[in-house]
Amino acid sequence: MLAKKIVSVLENFRKDSSASIDLKILEEIRIKYLGRNGLVTNLFEELKSVSKEEKPALGKSLNSLRDQITSKITELKQNLTSLLEKEKSHIDLSLPGRHKQLGSNHLLTQTLNEIKSIFRSLGFSSIEGPELESDYYNFEALNFPKDHPARDMQDTFFISKDFLLRTHTTPVQVRIMEKHQPPVRAIMPGRVYRNEAVSSRSYCMFHQVDGIYVDTDVTFAELKGTLVAFAKQFYMEDLKYRFRPSFFPFTEPSAEMDITCYLCHGKGCKVCKYSGWLEILGCGMVDPNVFKMVGYDPEKYSGYAFGMGIERTAMLKYGITDIRIFFDNDFRFLKQF
Amino acid sequence: MKILLSWLKNYVDLKGISPEEISVKLTMAGLEVEDTYSEREVYKGFIVGLVKAKQKHPNADKLSLCTVSDGEKDYQVICGAPNVQENQKIVFAPIGTVIPKGQFKIEKAKIRGVESFGMICSEAELNISDYHEGIMVLPDAMKAGVPITEALKLNDVVFEIGITPNRPDALSHIGVARELAALYNKSLSHPKIKLKESKNSVNKFASIEVEDEINCPRYSSLVVRKVEIKESPQWLKDSLTKIGLRPISNVVDITNYVMHETGQPLHAFDLDLLAGNKIIVKSTKEESVFTTLDWKQRNLPIGTMMICDAEKPVAIAGVMGGANSEINYSTKNLLIESAYFNPSSIRRASRALGLSTDASYRFERGTDPNNTLYAAQRAAQLISEICNGEVASGNFDVYPKKIFPIEIVLRYKTVERILGYEIDDQRIGEILKSLGIYPKEQNKEEIKVAVPTFRPDIEREIDLIEEIARIHGYDNIPTISKIAVTLHGRVDESEFADQVRDIANSLGFFEMINNPLVSEKLVSYRENPIQILNPQNIDMEFLRNSLLPTALSVISRNINSGEKDLCLFEIGNIFYKNSTEEIKSFGDFTESQKLIFIMTGRANNKEWYSNERFFDFFDLKGLINSFLSKISLDNFLNDSYYHSGNNLYEFLLTKSLVNKVLGEGGKVKKEVLSEFGIDQDVYSFEFDLQSLMKIERIDKKFIEPGKFPKIFRDFAFIFDNSILSEEILVHIRSEGSVLLKSVKLFDLFEGESVGKDKKSLAFSLEYGSEDRTLTEVEVEKDFTALIKSVTQKFNATLRGK
Numbered sequence A: 001m002l003a004k005k006i007v008s009v010l011e012n013f014r015k016d017s018s019a020s021i022d023l024k025i026l027e028e029i030r031i032k033y034l035g036r037n038g039l040v041t042n043l044f045e046e047l048k049s050v051s052k053e054e055k056p057a058l059g060k061s062l063n064s065l066r067d068q069i070t071s072k073i074t075e076l077k078q079n080l081t082s083l084l085e086k087e088k089s090h091i092d093l094s095l096p097g098r099h100k101q102l103g104s105n106h107l108l109t110q111t112l113n114e115i116k117s118i119f120r121s122l123g124f125s126s127i128e129g130p131e132l133e134s135d136y137y138n139f140e141a142l143n144f145p146k147d148h149p150a151r152d153m154q155d156t157f158f159i160s161k162d163f164l165l166r167t168h169t170t171p172v173q174v175r176i177m178e179k180h181q182p183p184v185r186a187i188m189p190g191r192v193y194r195n196e197a198v199s200s201r202s203y204c205m206f207h208q209v210d211g212i213y214v215d216t217d218v219t220f221a222e223l224k225g226t227l228v229a230f231a232k233q234f235y236m237e238d239l240k241y242r243f244r245p246s247f248f249p250f251t252e253p254s255a256e257m258d259i260t261c262y263l264c265h266g267k268g269c270k271v272c273k274y275s276g277w278l279e280i281l282g283c284g285m286v287d288p289n290v291f292k293m294v295g296y297d298p299e300k301y302s303g304y305a306f307g308m309g310i311e312r313t314a315m316l317k318y319g320i321t322d323i324r325i326f327f328d329n330d331f332r333f334l335k336q337f
Numbered sequence B: 001m002k003i004l005l006s007w008l009k010n011y012v013d014l015k016g017i018s019p020e021e022i023s024v025k026l027t028m029a030g031l032e033v034e035d036t037y038s039e040r041e042v043y044k045g046f047i048v049g050l051v052k053a054k055q056k057h058p059n060a061d062k063l064s065l066c067t068v069s070d071g072e073k074d075y076q077v078i079c080g081a082p083n084v085q086e087n088q089k090i091v092f093a094p095i096g097t098v099i100p101k102g103q104f105k106i107e108k109a110k111i112r113g114v115e116s117f118g119m120i121c122s123e124a125e126l127n128i129s130d131y132h133e134g135i136m137v138l139p140d141a142m143k144a145g146v147p148i149t150e151a152l153k154l155n156d157v158v159f160e161i162g163i164t165p166n167r168p169d170a171l172s173h174i175g176v177a178r179e180l181a182a183l184y185n186k187s188l189s190h191p192k193i194k195l196k197e198s199k200n201s202v203n204k205f206a207s208i209e210v211e212d213e214i215n216c217p218r219y220s221s222l223v224v225r226k227v228e229i230k231e232s233p234q235w236l237k238d239s240l241t242k243i244g245l246r247p248i249s250n251v252v253d254i255t256n257y258v259m260h261e262t263g264q265p266l267h268a269f270d271l272d273l274l275a276g277n278k279i280i281v282k283s284t285k286e287e288s289v290f291t292t293l294d295w296k297q298r299n300l301p302i303g304t305m306m307i308c309d310a311e312k313p314v315a316i317a318g319v320m321g322g323a324n325s326e327i328n329y330s331t332k333n334l335l336i337e338s339a340y341f342n343p344s345s346i347r348r349a350s351r352a353l354g355l356s357t358d359a360s361y362r363f364e365r366g367t368d369p370n371n372t373l374y375a376a377q378r379a380a381q382l383i384s385e386i387c388n389g390e391v392a393s394g395n396f397d398v399y400p401k402k403i404f405p406i407e408i409v410l411r412y413k414t415v416e417r418i419l420g421y422e423i424d425d426q427r428i429g430e431i432l433k434s435l436g437i438y439p440k441e442q443n444k445e446e447i448k449v450a451v452p453t454f455r456p457d458i459e460r461e462i463d464l465i466e467e468i469a470r471i472h473g474y475d476n477i478p479t480i481s482k483i484a485v486t487l488h489g490r491v492d493e494s495e496f497a498d499q500v501r502d503i504a505n506s507l508g509f510f511e512m513i514n515n516p517l518v519s520e521k522l523v524s525y526r527e528n529p530i531q532i533l534n535p536q537n538i539d540m541e542f543l544r545n546s547l548l549p550t551a552l553s554v555i556s557r558n559i560n561s562g563e564k565d566l567c568l569f570e571i572g573n574i575f576y577k578n579s580t581e582e583i584k585s586f587g588d589f590t591e592s593q594k595l596i597f598i599m600t601g602r603a604n605n606k607e608w609y610s611n612e613r614f615f616d617f618f619d620l621k622g623l624i625n626s627f628l629s630k631i632s633l634d635n636f637l638n639d640s641y642y643h644s645g646n647n648l649y650e651f652l653l654t655k656s657l658v659n660k661v662l663g664e665g666g667k668v669k670k671e672v673l674s675e676f677g678i679d680q681d682v683y684s685f686e687f688d689l690q691s692l693m694k695i696e697r698i699d700k701k702f703i704e705p706g707k708f709p710k711i712f713r714d715f716a717f718i719f720d721n722s723i724l725s726e727e728i729l730v731h732i733r734s735e736g737s738v739l740l741k742s743v744k745l746f747d748l749f750e751g752e753s754v755g756k757d758k759k760s761l762a763f764s765l766e767y768g769s770e771d772r773t774l775t776e777v778e779v780e781k782d783f784t785a786l787i788k789s790v791t792q793k794f795n796a797t798l799r800g801k
């Protein structure tokens, strides 16, 4: 009985496996014969009930049946898989992918964001203020008296007798201090305007970041520390720097910070005007007169302030030689960054 | 300001200190040396030449063909100067030298067919004087081949120093020398005054009266008689030329020289041209016209301080002298003015007149009130020596209220509190003394000092601390790299704008930044623009009142340079007046932050997988809705549509909250585009960013994703064209049962097959429940009810069934 069944299963398998099949059908065939309830598996069940004499021979031919079917299925599977691969190779995988355009932020925004993130890590808030300012906030409260030549340092666009386009973001310092008691630690990014002739090196509008930190016992040494830490993160770790005295009406002592020109490494080149140094920012200790204007006690508090131009910073960092490119908004420029 | 090294050496010993070192030292003390010109560098390669022979140029009448010898070799040189002669000693610039004026390099040249190997120079070309009519002829005794730096002793160095407005004391050679003396711990020597006065007293020749004592606290004056006006001696001309001044005549040159020596501006009047031989200092009481010595008519506002004689004004005090009393070649007798004027008074006059001079520049920054007489005497001494003048005895010195040095107390502890670093008390005393700031009293805690009147910038303790830090050296202050962090709430006011930028980037938009200063044309689309009172030019006369016009300019420029497919955005402020009145307070104008999206050209390029497609209104609408959903405002704002639009847009779309429009945009009108020279469609939308930010968001809550299978159903109807898709969607949503989770319009078809003025719209409906698997029966019931409801409500015909 069993011997007959073995032959018939083999015949059926030959029939099944010679038809046009794919991998899915092959899997069905495998289950039909070799699965838990498969035909071959069932024959092994039947083997248990045959006589001892018949068992070895039948067992042998049953094993042979299982091996034949298993190897045939493996062979078929390999053939089908490689056939499939061959079919697939008609697709040219080197065709360009379907394009999805992403935009980008303006280079000045990117530069500002880098600066912001460094100061954010140092615990600075980021505060904004109006571009159309009063003479009071832009000048008077910052210790620029009326009829003082210090005002010549910042050529101003006026819109009325007492209102103007802010010439720096420093007025935001006054606005913050008017609202909050120390400690105050913030940077103030924004757009500023100067009535200066437009050229490759200067534009009538540009962006600045001002910073301020006021508390008890804030010192010039700490100002140096913060700005050196910033410059090292923003420009390069092993830069050389120097602070040299300067003048801003709202700070005393005032300084300008230079770093070694990284184009010529201090040897002198066109960009650093053959000095080997690049001026990167202005800074100083907040002038007691400014504290008085906002009602802080200069005997109790001290603070530092600093300011830098974003365009200048980006030009230095990216090797841009004409400031006007920032405001042309040429798409070929915008796409580069 | 130009400072001459040789001139500095008259006052301070700089032996053994190189110009480079001086330059760094001054810069690090706050007197920034912006440039250094060394004559050795400037005249490198120029030598004394001998003109051995001179012939006519064969092809040019006005040119000569010269043979120039450097003592060893001969060079053929073409020269155009009329005064070139055989056997002259001249300044020869061989091939490779750089001519100081114009900075051009001498190369072998062919002039009218003849070769030339170098150039014979004029004084102007060498920047030695303005003289350019002929070549510079050197004394015969000079030896050919000797470098001119040696022959003419050109070994000086000029420092170009940027003096900050707080340092009027440094606007002179003595001022800079004083700084160097402090920095190098050396002594400063002022020129000694030894006047040979005549027996005649000044009172015999003139009188002085100061009416305006507030604006003229001191007026000092000397009289010098019988002067000979002529050209200045060479050393004086050279000194002035090298610092960029043009020599005029001996007396005028001396007054300029003494100003650049001492910082005190001087003016010399022709005493015989002063009516009544009198000087009166007073301010104008009415508007008037005055001719200054540059022969220009100046309109004087009321209150301008003038120097007058008995009859008429003769100078604008502190700014410029008048043509009517100027020194000229027939002048015999002089009155030298040396005054101290109130700085803000001079600044006001200079600003009102639009006239800034070397004198006004110094007066408005603050000169030393106690140096006037010294400067006048110094000038008188030089005039008596150089112009053979006779100095009248005595002087005029109207100085009713003497200005004394101010006294300041410096607490040693404050130095440390501000600088974060202790400087030795003794060192502090030394530094202050080196700057001429002397101690009056002192104890362990503090020092009281008197600040000389040439330092008007030092008024407070903090100013002294800066001086100490400056001279001690900023580099000697430690760099503390540990921050004493005081924790407090950190805010970021640009956080929302930054979030918006990120979303715009992810939607494929590039950020632009435009100059808000624009022309009148670009503000003409909106009301009440703000005008700049002092614009640079008419292209930047107004502040923009919308972001659209500047964005259109950008689009136009880019199209012209070949970039026609553009997706751009900008975040920027716009400005407008709240009425037509003048701006007097912050309430009179509005400054608000806007966001603009603008797109033009192709949405899809022609690719191997797609056809090209141009942006249309629905790209804009979809973009705006995606943007709003990313900032969690997708279900807050109402849409309104207007086909004819407004002055900027057709197909106008507005987004409003209650009745306040927060954004508008659409297809930019053809008329507007043509004003920008744009001939392709542009879609744009402008939001009020501040309003968007301020909308109170409902916090998003987590919704468990459904566990049970969804069931989908589709239907399509034919509607009249006049029915808006939005109405149908709203109707289906409201009529469907709670099981209807969403409905989507997925097909639109118009054409003959659906009939004239008809359209077919197909919708896909999604059914589901949070708590069970729906049965086909209950979905079918709701679906059938909806078909009936839509058919009835819109008089629609169900398709395909």
Ligand SMILES: [Zn+2]
Binding pocket: A261, A262, A263, A264, A265, A266, A267, A268, A269, A270, A271, A272, A273, A274, A276, A277
């Ligand atoms: Zn360099």
